[in-house]
Amino acid sequence: AQSVTQPDIHITVSEGASLELRCNYSYGATPYLFWYVQSPGQGLQLLLKYFSGDTLVQGIKGFEAEFKRSQSSFNLRKPSVHWSDAAEYFCAVGENSGGSNYKLTFGKGTLLTVNP
Amino acid sequence: DSGVTQTPKHLITATGQRVTLRCSPRSGDLSVYWYQQSLDQGLQFLIQYYNGEERAKGNILERFSAQQFPDLHSELNLSSLELGDSALYFCASSGYIGYTFGSGTRLTVV
Numbered sequence: 112a113q114s115v116t117q118p119d120i121h122i123t124v125s126e127g128a129s130l131e132l133r134c135n136y137s138y139g140a141t142p143y144l145f146w147y148v149q150s151p152g153q154g155l156q157l158l159l160k161y162f163s164g165d166t167l168v169q170g171i172k173g174f175e176a177e178f179k180r181s182q183s184s185f186n187l188r189k190p191s192v193h194w195s196d197a198a199e200y201f202c203a204v205g206e207n208s209g210g211s212n213y214k215l216t217f218g219k220g221t222l223l224t225v226n227p
Numbered sequence: 228d229s230g231v232t233q234t235p236k237h238l239i240t241a242t243g244q245r246v247t248l249r250c251s252p253r254s255g256d257l258s259v260y261w262y263q264q265s266l267d268q269g270l271q272f273l274i275q276y277y278n279g280e281e282r283a284k285g286n287i288l289e290r291f292s293a294q295q296f297p298d299l300h301s302e303l304n305l306s307s308l309e310l311g312d313s314a315l316y317f318c319a320s321s322g323y324i325g326y327t328f329g330s331g332t333r334l335t336v337v
Contacts, residue, residue, distance in 0.1 A: 147328075153330070154229070154317065154328050154329065154330040154331050155317065155328045157325075157326075157327075160325075201270060203270075205326075208275070208282055208283055211258070211321050211322055211323060211325065211326070212258045212275070212277060212282065212321055213321070213326070214260060214272045214275055214283050214285065215260075215262075215270075215272060215326075216272065217269060217270035217271075218269075219269045220269065220270075
């Protein structure tokens with residue numbers, strides 16, 4: 112069965128500092144990988160996704176992620192964090208069930224705090 | 228607006244009761260998924276429907292059931308509610324454009 116591990120429950124960074132959120136996955140086939148962000152009391156917003164091709168994926172809000180098959184990782188990065196980036200971040204792996212259908216398995220999430 | 232509509236946004240009910248959560252997928256999407264987000268279990272996949280038929284099942288309790296209607300909207304029925312069922316329930320839909328979540332229904336069982 113697929114699984115996702117986000118080793119860091121809570122990360123605190125200063126505004127303007129760089130950010131890396133870690134994600135490791137377990138999946139037998141080529142994975143569909145996702146990063147979502149959730150602000151308090153809000154829904155899930157897709158930051159970026161990887162299906163195939165270039166292993167460095169660009170997303171919204173200046174985020175990027177790199178797929179490393181050898182390390183089973185899909186870490187999220189941002190060169191300079193803004194106070195508005197404070198939120199909870201979820202990594203997910205998708206199990207394809209045909210066409211554009213897939214169920215997602217999520218990690219436990221990483222809560223990001225941004226200090227002024 | 229993601230195009231996926233969930234109603235109601237908030238629901239407060241007593242233990243032992245039954246509730247129905249509703250989801251309208253994005254126009255043209257045939258698949259609907261239900262997820263539960265709780266403090267204990269995190270975000271968990273419950274069930275998927277594709278064009279009216281159950282396609283995949285996850286960690287869905289026997290007290291919970293779902294269906295997808297001919298107009299493609301879906302309902303998640305939760306019965307004999309317990310305090311531990313308090314959670315945020317998300318619906319998502321997928322199609323050619325991709326995978327999109329609704330804003331969720333927050334269920335509080337008291």
